[in-house]
Every structure is written in structure tokens, then in C-alpha cells.
Amino acid sequence: MQERKPRILLVEDDISFGKILKDYLSLNAFEVMHMKDGVDGWNAFRNHHFDLCVLDIMMPKRDGIELAEQIRKENKTVPIFFLTSKTQKTDMLNGYEAGADDYIIKPVDADILMHKIKAILKRTGEAPREGNQPVEFQLGEYHFNFTSRMLTLNGEKQVLSPKEAELLHLLCCNMNQLVKREDILRSIWKEVNYFTGRSMDVYLAKLRKYLQHDERVSIINLHKSGYLMEVKT
């Protein structure tokens, strides 16, 4: 999978503050382009691709609201955040009218900004890849560690075979969600046919046997679709 840093357009006339923000975001796996006013911001937007825009509202030449409206004319989906200096409600409402997604009140708390950015990018599907998928899972009373392939219940340890572990891991990563049969086969067996399908059935039976001692955990089949590992809390 391609590991691309999300690109952020930051338009902020206070140069030194903008630089601080840019540095902070750059340290956190974002690629930031910092523009000093609305006109430059617009040119940057037209000539590049961004996953998110952060616009100061109060700016010389062209304010953030106008810029947002212009951006929205061309692009209905890119997330837009506003920076507002004060708790000026009309600014916020105008911002939302212009198609913004959120606003941040100055002085900006960079931590919170980071979280807001990550939250919205999760929605648009541009979230920074946490490269490594989770490895440890709690399944009712069971505990599963994918790396060591260890499934533990009340101190009783069971080492799974590589295929067993892969399958359980895939189900864990999609806990309480449907995983299509074909997807499992493609992802673990690399081939979809009658025999790989039967093989998978065998492994599902094995996992079910391992997991039978806690009835809050169950692997449910949706006929002709796939499987769903349900973990009741």
C-alpha cells in the first residue's frame, strides 16, 4: 500500500505563527504548504492537490470566507477548516455557510488541531496510514496476540498455526463487521476457488473450537456473503 503524506494547504497571514503551525504539522506526518494570503492561497489550490485546507478568516487581499467559497466552486469535497481569532459567532456561521467543516479558535492548540485533522481525514479516507495494523485484541475473555500467535484464556495459552492466526487476525481487524468470503480468500489464500474455500471452512471450524469457551464471542456466517466475528460487550 502506498504511503503518502496527507497534503495540507495552510493560508495564514501571520508569517511567524504560520511557520510554527507548519513545522508542528510537518513533524506529524503531514506535508504543509503555507501561503500568506487569500490570493496566493487560491493560486496554490489551483495548481496543486490538497487533502485539507486550513484558512485564516482575517486576511489581507482576500479573506478566508471568500477563498473557501471559491474553493468550493471547484471542489465540493476537500475538507476546509477556519482559523478565527476571536469567538466571533458570525464568522463561524459564515464559514459553515461557505462550506467549511470546522473551525479552530486562536490561539490554536496544536494538539487539538492535529486531532481534528486526523478525525476529518479518517472520514475522507485520507487518514495517515498507521502502517502497522493492531496486533493485540481482546475477545471477551480471550486475548489474542497476532505476532506471537498466542490465544490466551484465563492463563491457558494456545499457540495458533500461521494460517489460523492470519484468519483470526483478519476477523479481529474487522470485529463486528462483515468480511466477504472472497476477500478472506484473496487476502490469505491468494486464490478463490472451490478448494481454497473448503480449506477456509476447515480453519473456521478450528477457530470456532478454540473460541467456544466464551459464548460472547462467535463467528457468524452470512450465507453466500461472508463472516462476521461478533464480540458482545
Added chain:
Amino acid sequence: MQERKPRILLVEDDISFGKILKDYLSLNAFEVMHMKDGVDGWNAFRNHHFDLCVLDIMMPKRDGIELAEQIRKENKTVPIFFLTSKTQKTDMLNGYEAGADDYIIKPVDADILMHKIKAILKRTGEAPREGNQPVEFQLGEYHFNFTSRMLTLNGEKQVLSPKEAELLHLLCCNMNQLVKREDILRSIWKEVNYFTGRSMDVYLAKLRKYLQHDERVSIINLHKSGYLMEVKT
């Protein structure tokens, strides 16, 4: 095209404040369920379908963070907002860690809340589509998810067979509109003859049985023309 009201789960222990908020949102085309603590909120979440959750952080029995974590275990996509009484940064960060999308500082400005809700629903509302067909439907008290083939009523889950799901999906996409018999057959059975027609009748009987517990939902036959799934609001 039928425009269904977004359903919001509001969990707030201050009853009178919660009621005000609920009334305000209800006036703005949202359907709100107000629960008074984390435990009730969790039960409501498990037994119904919501498009958005608004959780107070400070609550008796189970606080908003815990509730959010629990919700996220079952549902990775529903947007979650927090209500925080104070500018307590750790609350916010914990909220984001728990998988929240945004927070609102009390005292709540209802205007801003409305805009935040609309902004996030703009992001998610376009999401549940496959091809260009919507995938989730609210039928009176019932909720139907075409992808997982799940028909839910007050937490009672019923998995439909593939054909049942296809048929219900077609009716849902044409809610309160006539669908001609021939069109259904051509679109699902790929062939129009006596036997496919009878088969369809069987499936209509099955759907009617599933849907019999809410009399606002009914599948009506128009003699010699077709069917109409009526959903009274």
C-alpha cells in the same frame, strides 16, 4: 426521492437541558432520542440505528468516553460528538482517542451545533452507497442494511436471504412509489414468466411477515400493476 430524517442519539444527564436540545434539533428535521445516562444510552444504541451520537462526557453510571469506546467497538463509522462542560483539554484528547469526530463546549450554542451536525452528515451521508444506490433505510421502526442484509427492530436482528434482501432493497429504493411486477422480475429474477412470478409472490409474503410489527410499513398490491411499499411517517 424520499428524504429520511437523520436519527440522533443524545445522551445527556441534565434532563431539562437535554430536552431543550432535543426540541431544538427536532424542529430542524432531526429525529432525536434522548437518554439520561451512559447505560441507557448504550442500550438505545444497541437496539436502534442512529446517524450520529452526541454524548455528554460527565455522566453518572458510565461517562461519555467509555460509552464512545463501546460504541466504536461495534460501529467504526457512526459520527460521535462530545459535550464538555469546561475547556478541559484532557477530556477532548481522550474523546478523540476514543474515536470521536468533534466536541462542543457547554454552554452549547445550538446554532453552531446544528452546523457541526450538518457538516459531518454531509461527509457521512454520501457514504452508504454502493454504485449509486443507497444502502441503509429507515422503515418506520425498522432499519434495513442492504449490504449486511440485516433487518433490525428494537435490537432484534433478522438476517434476510439474498433474494429477500434484493427485493426489499428494490422496494426501499422506490419507497412510496409503484414498482411494476414486470420490472421487479426483470431486475431480480432476470426472467418474466409464471414461475418467477409465483416465486416473487412467495418472497413478498416473507417480507410482509418480517415487517408486520410496525403497521406504518406495508407492502401494497395494486391489482394487475405492481407493488408499493408504503411507509407512513
Added chain:
DNA sequence: AAAGGGGGTTAATGAAAAGTTAAAATGCAG
């Protein structure tokens, strides 16, 4: 009101998908 077809409903049937268990094949460490 009678006749005839359209439609509602339930149960029976057979085929396909999935569950289960054991045996055979594979592969690897010593």
C-alpha cells in the same frame, strides 16, 4: 352471482453452501 384469473400464504422439495471430522499430502527441522 358466477367464473376466472391474479394474488396471498404455507409447506414440500431438491440443490447448493457451509460445518465437521478424518485421512492424505506437504513441508520442514533435526
Added chain:
DNA sequence: CTGCATTTTAACTTTTCATTAACCCCCTTT
């Protein structure tokens, strides 16, 4: 090469599903 763990294939069982059949009522037309 031997022995063991792992994976696949095979054989048998159970479950789920779509279709067909059977019997009913109701609507429409005459």
C-alpha cells in the same frame, strides 16, 4: 531419512435457500 506440525483434500452431515406445488381468497367482469 524420520518425525512432527501444518495444510489440503476428501467424505459425510447439517443448514439454508430458491423454487415448485397446493390450496386459499379476493377482485373484476359479465
